[in-house]
Amino acid sequence: MVKERILVIGASGQIGVELTLALRKMYGNANVIASDLREENDLLKGTGPYVSMDVMNKKMLHLQVIRQGVTQIYLLAAILSATGEKNPHLAWSLNMQSLLNVLDIAKEEHLHKVYWPSSIAVFGPTSPKQDCPQQTIIEPTTVYGISKYAGEFWCNYYHQRYGIDVRSLRYPGLISYKSAPGGGTTDYAIEIFHTALEEKKYECFLREDTYLPMMYMPDAIRATIELMEADASNITVRTSYNLSGMSFSPKEIAAEIKKHIPDFSISYKPDYRQPIADSWPQSINDMVARKDWGWKEDFALDRMVEDMFKNL
Numbered sequence: 001m002v003k004e005r006i007l008v009i010g011a012s013g014q015i016g017v018e019l020t021l022a023l024r025k026m027y028g029n030a031n032v033i034a035s036d037l038r039e040e041n042d043l044l045k046g047t048g049p050y051v052s053m054d055v056m057n058k059k060m061l062h063l064q065v066i067r068q069g070v071t072q073i074y075l076l077a078a079i080l081s082a083t084g085e086k087n088p089h090l091a092w093s094l095n096m097q098s099l100l101n102v103l104d105i106a107k108e109e110h111l112h113k114v115y116w117p118s119s120i121a122v123f124g125p126t127s128p129k130q131d132c133p134q135q136t137i138i139e140p141t142t143v144y145g146i147s148k149y150a151g152e153f154w155c156n157y158y159h160q161r162y163g164i165d166v167r168s169l170r171y172p173g174l175i176s177y178k179s180a181p182g183g184g185t186t187d188y189a190i191e192i193f194h195t196a197l198e199e200k201k202y203e204c205f206l207r208e209d210t211y212l213p214m215m216y217m218p219d220a221i222r223a224t225i226e227l228m229e230a231d232a233s234n235i236t237v238r239t240s241y242n243l244s245g246m247s248f249s250p251k252e253i254a255a256e257i258k259k260h261i262p263d264f265s266i267s268y269k270p271d272y273r274q275p276i277a278d279s280w281p282q283s284i285n286d287m288v289a290r291k292d293w294g295w296k297e298d299f300a301l302d303r304m305v306e307d308m309f310k311n312l
Helices: 014-025 058-067 081-086 088-109 145-163 188-199 217-229 248-258 273-278 288-293 302-310
Strands: 006-009 032-036 050-052 074-076 112-116 167-171 173-174 200-204 212-216 246-248 267-269
Touching: 006 014, 006 058, 014 032, 014 074, 014 217, 058 088, 074 088, 081 088, 081 145, 088 112, 088 145, 088 212, 112 217, 167 217, 173 188, 173 217, 188 200, 188 248, 188 302, 200 248, 212 217, 217 288, 246 302, 248 267, 248 302
Parallel strands: 006 032, 006 074, 032 050, 074 112, 173 212, 200 267
Antiparallel strands: 212 246
Protein backbone atom coordinates (compact mmCIF):
# COMPACT_ATOMS: atom_id res chain seq x y z
CA MET A 1 0.00 0.00 0.00
CA VAL A 2 1.33 3.42 -0.95
CA LYS A 3 1.83 5.71 2.01
CA GLU A 4 -0.40 8.76 1.65
CA ARG A 5 0.93 12.26 2.36
CA ILE A 6 -1.90 14.75 2.65
CA LEU A 7 -1.73 18.52 2.31
CA VAL A 8 -4.67 20.48 3.78
CA ILE A 9 -4.82 24.02 2.39
CA GLY A 10 -6.90 26.39 4.50
CA ALA A 11 -6.32 24.24 7.59
CA SER A 12 -7.01 27.08 10.05
CA GLY A 13 -10.55 27.64 8.74
CA GLN A 14 -13.90 26.40 10.02
CA ILE A 15 -13.75 23.03 8.22
CA GLY A 16 -9.97 22.82 7.98
CA VAL A 17 -9.21 22.56 11.69
CA GLU A 18 -11.50 19.61 12.35
CA LEU A 19 -10.77 17.86 9.07
CA THR A 20 -7.00 18.10 9.65
CA LEU A 21 -7.35 16.60 13.15
CA ALA A 22 -9.56 13.78 11.81
CA LEU A 23 -7.12 13.00 8.97
CA ARG A 24 -4.19 13.00 11.41
CA LYS A 25 -6.01 10.42 13.51
CA MET A 26 -6.40 8.22 10.43
CA TYR A 27 -3.10 8.69 8.59
CA GLY A 28 -0.74 9.62 11.42
CA ASN A 29 0.15 13.15 12.53
CA ALA A 30 3.35 13.38 10.46
CA ASN A 31 1.57 12.45 7.21
CA VAL A 32 -0.95 15.30 7.23
CA ILE A 33 0.58 18.71 6.51
CA ALA A 34 -1.57 21.66 7.54
CA SER A 35 -1.14 24.94 5.68
CA ASP A 36 -2.78 28.36 5.72
CA LEU A 37 -2.06 32.00 5.05
CA ARG A 38 -3.20 32.76 8.60
CA GLU A 39 -1.64 31.89 11.93
CA GLU A 40 -1.80 28.23 12.84
CA ASN A 41 -5.06 27.57 14.68
CA ASP A 42 -4.51 26.89 18.41
CA LEU A 43 -6.30 23.52 18.13
CA LEU A 44 -3.72 22.37 15.55
CA LYS A 45 -0.62 23.48 17.44
CA GLY A 46 1.62 20.58 18.35
CA THR A 47 -0.46 17.97 16.50
CA GLY A 48 1.61 17.79 13.30
CA PRO A 49 3.51 19.71 10.59
CA TYR A 50 2.37 23.23 9.65
CA VAL A 51 3.43 25.32 6.65
CA SER A 52 2.56 28.98 6.18
CA MET A 53 1.62 29.26 2.50
CA ASP A 54 -0.34 31.29 -0.03
CA VAL A 55 -2.25 28.99 -2.39
CA MET A 56 -2.21 31.79 -5.00
CA ASN A 57 1.56 31.43 -5.26
CA LYS A 58 1.61 28.44 -7.59
CA LYS A 59 5.41 28.07 -7.67
CA MET A 60 5.62 27.96 -3.88
CA LEU A 61 2.70 25.50 -3.69
CA HIS A 62 4.27 23.24 -6.31
CA LEU A 63 7.57 23.29 -4.45
CA GLN A 64 5.87 22.27 -1.19
CA VAL A 65 4.01 19.41 -2.90
CA ILE A 66 7.32 18.03 -4.25
CA ARG A 67 9.31 18.71 -1.08
CA GLN A 68 6.73 17.12 1.22
CA GLY A 69 6.03 14.17 -1.10
CA VAL A 70 2.33 15.05 -1.15
CA THR A 71 -0.06 12.47 -2.68
CA GLN A 72 -3.43 14.09 -1.84
CA ILE A 73 -4.59 17.71 -1.52
CA TYR A 74 -7.62 18.98 0.35
CA LEU A 75 -8.21 22.55 -0.87
CA LEU A 76 -10.41 24.39 1.64
CA ALA A 77 -9.23 27.97 1.11
CA ALA A 78 -12.14 30.17 -0.08
CA ILE A 79 -13.92 33.47 0.39
CA LEU A 80 -17.48 32.65 1.49
CA SER A 81 -20.86 34.03 0.44
CA ALA A 82 -21.41 37.06 2.69
CA THR A 83 -17.75 38.15 2.66
CA GLY A 84 -17.55 37.58 -1.10
CA GLU A 85 -20.32 40.09 -1.80
CA LYS A 86 -18.19 42.83 -0.26
CA ASN A 87 -15.30 42.11 -2.63
CA PRO A 88 -16.55 40.12 -5.65
CA HIS A 89 -13.36 40.33 -7.73
CA LEU A 90 -11.15 39.10 -4.90
CA ALA A 91 -13.60 36.27 -4.13
CA TRP A 92 -13.69 35.14 -7.77
CA SER A 93 -9.94 35.36 -8.19
CA LEU A 94 -9.09 33.46 -4.99
CA ASN A 95 -11.79 30.81 -5.33
CA MET A 96 -10.96 30.07 -8.99
CA GLN A 97 -7.21 30.50 -9.20
CA SER A 98 -6.53 28.45 -6.08
CA LEU A 99 -8.46 25.53 -7.60
CA LEU A 100 -6.75 25.79 -11.00
CA ASN A 101 -3.34 25.92 -9.29
CA VAL A 102 -4.11 22.72 -7.36
CA LEU A 103 -5.59 20.90 -10.38
CA ASP A 104 -2.56 21.77 -12.53
CA ILE A 105 -0.15 20.52 -9.87
CA ALA A 106 -2.25 17.36 -9.39
CA LYS A 107 -1.96 16.71 -13.11
CA GLU A 108 1.81 17.30 -13.22
CA GLU A 109 2.66 15.36 -10.07
CA HIS A 110 0.11 12.56 -10.65
CA LEU A 111 -1.51 13.06 -7.23
CA HIS A 112 -3.75 10.23 -6.07
CA LYS A 113 -6.71 12.43 -5.04
CA VAL A 114 -7.92 16.01 -4.73
CA TYR A 115 -10.75 17.23 -2.51
CA TRP A 116 -12.45 20.57 -3.13
CA PRO A 117 -15.69 21.66 -1.46
CA SER A 118 -18.61 23.20 -3.29
CA SER A 119 -21.71 24.63 -1.59
CA ILE A 120 -25.49 24.98 -1.69
CA ALA A 121 -24.63 28.52 -2.86
CA VAL A 122 -24.46 27.10 -6.42
CA PHE A 123 -28.26 27.03 -6.38
CA GLY A 124 -30.26 30.16 -7.17
CA PRO A 125 -33.80 31.54 -7.08
CA THR A 126 -34.85 29.33 -10.01
CA SER A 127 -33.69 26.08 -8.34
CA PRO A 128 -36.41 24.01 -6.62
CA LYS A 129 -36.96 25.23 -3.04
CA GLN A 130 -37.91 21.86 -1.55
CA ASP A 131 -35.91 18.66 -1.86
CA CYS A 132 -33.60 20.26 -4.44
CA PRO A 133 -32.22 17.40 -6.59
CA GLN A 134 -28.66 16.62 -7.68
CA GLN A 135 -29.32 17.69 -11.27
CA THR A 136 -31.52 20.74 -11.60
CA ILE A 137 -31.61 24.37 -12.74
CA ILE A 138 -28.56 26.12 -11.30
CA GLU A 139 -28.38 29.90 -11.65
CA PRO A 140 -26.41 31.29 -8.69
CA THR A 141 -26.73 34.98 -7.79
CA THR A 142 -23.69 35.43 -5.49
CA VAL A 143 -20.07 35.57 -6.59
CA TYR A 144 -19.38 32.71 -4.16
CA GLY A 145 -22.06 30.58 -5.82
CA ILE A 146 -20.83 31.49 -9.31
CA SER A 147 -17.24 30.58 -8.40
CA LYS A 148 -18.32 27.27 -6.83
CA TYR A 149 -20.42 26.31 -9.84
CA ALA A 150 -17.61 27.14 -12.25
CA GLY A 151 -15.22 25.22 -10.01
CA GLU A 152 -17.44 22.12 -10.16
CA PHE A 153 -17.05 22.08 -13.93
CA TRP A 154 -13.28 22.57 -13.73
CA CYS A 155 -13.13 19.54 -11.41
CA ASN A 156 -15.22 17.52 -13.86
CA TYR A 157 -13.07 18.71 -16.79
CA TYR A 158 -9.76 17.73 -15.14
CA HIS A 159 -11.26 14.35 -14.26
CA GLN A 160 -12.57 13.68 -17.80
CA ARG A 161 -9.58 15.06 -19.65
CA TYR A 162 -6.63 14.18 -17.40
CA GLY A 163 -8.04 11.39 -15.22
CA ILE A 164 -7.56 13.29 -11.96
CA ASP A 165 -9.47 11.72 -9.08
CA VAL A 166 -11.06 14.91 -7.82
CA ARG A 167 -14.05 14.71 -5.47
CA SER A 168 -16.42 17.29 -4.08
CA LEU A 169 -19.42 17.91 -1.79
CA ARG A 170 -21.95 20.73 -1.87
CA TYR A 171 -21.88 21.63 1.81
CA PRO A 172 -24.98 23.08 3.44
CA GLY A 173 -24.53 25.64 6.27
CA LEU A 174 -22.04 24.16 8.75
CA ILE A 175 -22.35 24.42 12.53
CA SER A 176 -19.43 23.83 14.84
CA TYR A 177 -18.34 24.61 18.41
CA LYS A 178 -14.61 24.30 17.73
CA SER A 179 -13.83 27.02 15.21
CA ALA A 180 -15.36 30.39 14.36
CA PRO A 181 -17.68 30.88 11.36
CA GLY A 182 -16.04 32.14 8.19
CA GLY A 183 -18.32 34.85 6.80
CA GLY A 184 -21.18 32.80 5.39
CA THR A 185 -24.92 33.47 5.21
CA THR A 186 -25.65 30.57 7.59
CA ASP A 187 -23.32 31.91 10.33
CA TYR A 188 -26.28 32.93 12.52
CA ALA A 189 -26.70 29.27 13.47
CA ILE A 190 -23.31 29.36 15.22
CA GLU A 191 -23.47 32.92 16.59
CA ILE A 192 -26.83 32.19 18.22
CA PHE A 193 -25.27 29.64 20.62
CA HIS A 194 -22.51 31.97 21.80
CA THR A 195 -24.81 34.93 22.41
CA ALA A 196 -27.43 32.67 24.02
CA LEU A 197 -24.83 31.62 26.59
CA GLU A 198 -23.33 35.08 27.10
CA GLU A 199 -26.32 37.43 26.80
CA LYS A 200 -29.37 35.13 26.73
CA LYS A 201 -30.60 37.04 23.66
CA TYR A 202 -29.77 37.19 19.96
CA GLU A 203 -30.58 39.53 17.09
CA CYS A 204 -30.81 37.42 13.94
CA PHE A 205 -29.84 38.85 10.52
CA LEU A 206 -32.39 36.56 8.78
CA ARG A 207 -36.21 36.41 9.00
CA GLU A 208 -37.65 33.97 11.54
CA ASP A 209 -39.11 31.72 8.83
CA THR A 210 -35.94 31.42 6.68
CA TYR A 211 -35.41 27.69 6.19
CA LEU A 212 -31.91 26.67 5.12
CA PRO A 213 -30.10 23.33 4.71
CA MET A 214 -27.67 22.87 7.61
CA MET A 215 -25.27 20.26 8.90
CA TYR A 216 -23.44 19.64 12.16
CA MET A 217 -19.67 19.64 11.68
CA PRO A 218 -19.07 16.03 12.84
CA ASP A 219 -21.40 14.89 10.03
CA ALA A 220 -19.63 17.13 7.48
CA ILE A 221 -16.18 15.82 8.44
CA ARG A 222 -17.38 12.22 8.29
CA ALA A 223 -19.08 12.80 4.91
CA THR A 224 -15.86 14.28 3.51
CA ILE A 225 -13.72 11.37 4.69
CA GLU A 226 -16.26 8.74 3.59
CA LEU A 227 -16.40 10.29 0.11
CA MET A 228 -12.59 10.39 -0.12
CA GLU A 229 -12.23 6.80 1.15
CA ALA A 230 -14.89 5.43 -1.22
CA ASP A 231 -13.77 3.26 -4.11
CA ALA A 232 -13.31 5.38 -7.25
CA SER A 233 -15.62 3.05 -9.17
CA ASN A 234 -18.52 4.15 -6.92
CA ILE A 235 -18.08 7.86 -7.63
CA THR A 236 -20.53 8.80 -10.38
CA VAL A 237 -20.57 12.58 -9.78
CA ARG A 238 -17.42 14.50 -10.67
CA THR A 239 -18.92 17.98 -10.36
CA SER A 240 -20.09 17.90 -6.72
CA TYR A 241 -22.44 15.76 -4.63
CA ASN A 242 -25.56 17.17 -2.99
CA LEU A 243 -25.27 16.64 0.77
CA SER A 244 -28.00 17.01 3.36
CA GLY A 245 -28.20 16.88 7.13
CA MET A 246 -31.19 18.90 8.36
CA SER A 247 -33.18 22.03 7.53
CA PHE A 248 -34.48 24.52 10.08
CA SER A 249 -35.44 28.19 10.52
CA PRO A 250 -34.11 30.71 13.08
CA LYS A 251 -37.45 30.39 14.89
CA GLU A 252 -37.02 26.61 15.20
CA ILE A 253 -33.44 26.68 16.46
CA ALA A 254 -34.42 29.42 18.95
CA ALA A 255 -37.22 27.19 20.29
CA GLU A 256 -34.75 24.33 20.68
CA ILE A 257 -32.26 26.62 22.51
CA LYS A 258 -35.04 27.75 24.88
CA LYS A 259 -35.31 24.18 26.11
CA HIS A 260 -31.77 24.56 27.46
CA ILE A 261 -31.87 28.29 28.33
CA PRO A 262 -35.52 29.07 29.25
CA ASP A 263 -35.05 32.88 29.40
CA PHE A 264 -33.39 33.09 25.97
CA SER A 265 -35.05 35.52 23.55
CA ILE A 266 -34.53 36.20 19.83
CA SER A 267 -35.30 39.27 17.70
CA TYR A 268 -35.02 39.70 13.93
CA LYS A 269 -33.34 42.37 11.83
CA PRO A 270 -32.83 41.01 8.29
CA ASP A 271 -29.87 42.56 6.44
CA TYR A 272 -28.09 42.10 3.08
CA ARG A 273 -27.75 38.37 3.80
CA GLN A 274 -31.52 37.83 3.64
CA PRO A 275 -31.74 37.98 -0.20
CA ILE A 276 -28.79 35.54 -0.40
CA ALA A 277 -30.63 33.09 1.90
CA ASP A 278 -33.87 33.58 -0.06
CA SER A 279 -32.11 32.57 -3.27
CA TRP A 280 -31.12 29.14 -1.90
CA PRO A 281 -33.17 25.94 -1.55
CA GLN A 282 -34.80 25.22 1.82
CA SER A 283 -34.01 21.51 1.67
CA ILE A 284 -31.67 19.31 -0.36
CA ASN A 285 -32.13 15.87 -1.91
CA ASP A 286 -28.92 13.84 -1.56
CA MET A 287 -30.13 10.43 -2.77
CA VAL A 288 -27.17 10.12 -5.17
CA ALA A 289 -24.61 10.39 -2.34
CA ARG A 290 -26.62 7.86 -0.31
CA LYS A 291 -26.71 5.44 -3.22
CA ASP A 292 -23.10 5.87 -4.45
CA TRP A 293 -21.12 5.76 -1.20
CA GLY A 294 -23.63 5.09 1.57
CA TRP A 295 -23.96 8.56 3.06
CA LYS A 296 -26.23 8.95 6.09
CA GLU A 297 -26.34 11.82 8.59
CA ASP A 298 -26.20 11.28 12.37
CA PHE A 299 -27.44 14.59 13.74
CA ALA A 300 -30.93 16.12 13.69
CA LEU A 301 -31.65 19.58 15.17
CA ASP A 302 -32.43 18.50 18.76
CA ARG A 303 -29.37 16.26 19.05
CA MET A 304 -27.10 18.92 17.55
CA VAL A 305 -28.33 21.65 19.95
CA GLU A 306 -27.78 19.32 22.90
CA ASP A 307 -24.26 18.49 21.74
CA MET A 308 -23.39 22.16 21.10
CA PHE A 309 -24.31 23.14 24.66
CA LYS A 310 -22.52 20.12 26.08
CA ASN A 311 -19.31 21.24 24.36
CA LEU A 312 -19.56 25.03 24.60
